[in-house]
Amino acid sequence: MKLNKLEKTDRHRSGSLSSPRTQPRLVNNLFGRYGHDLVIVWDADDVASDLYVQVACSVARALAIRQNQEKSETTESVQEIERATRAIEKQLQHLDEFKKWGETVKCSGEKIADRAERMKKSCS
Numbered sequence: 001m002k003l004n005k006l007e008k009t010d011r012h013r014s015g016s017l018s019s020p021r022t023q024p025r026l027v028n029n030l031f032g033r034y035g036h037d038l039v040i041v042w043d044a045d046d047v048a049s050d051l052y053v054q055v056a057c058s059v060a061r062a063l064a065i066r067q068n069q070e071k072s073e074t075t076e077s078v079q080e081i082e083r084a085t086r087a088i089e090k091q092l093q094h095l096d097e098f099k100k101w102g103e104t105v106k107c108s109g110e111k112i113a114d115r116a117e118r119m120k121k122s123c124s
Contacts, residue, residue, distance in 0.1 A: 031055060036063055 031052050032039040038059055040052040 033059060036067075 030041045030049070038056045040056045041049065042053050043049045
């Protein structure tokens with residue numbers, strides 16, 4: 001089956017249905033799935049072909065549910081990544097604080113050492 005020919009036909013008709021009477025060579029099967037596209041042959045005069053419409057509706061619902069679950073899983077993954085990113089940012093803030101405290105200790109240590117040196121000199 002040439003699905004791309006059917007797509008071109010649908011674009012010209014501005015619809016998603018084609019009649020087997022107008023396109024008998026495009027659809028070899030009575031039901032087909034091509035990715036997320038469903039193709040069925042339905043004949044208004046043949047009650048038995050109503051089954052293909054019902055099957056297509058069921059498959060379409062199943063595809064929609066699966067796609068929704070995939071989006072939900074993706075959303076959960078993105079949320080987990082965002083939580084991990086926020087945790088890393090918080091740890092980086094702690095590192096900045098540690099650096100600041102270390103510099104304060106270093107500066108204070110130098111002041112203490114300088115004062116001790118001066119006191120030693122004044123006592124000698």
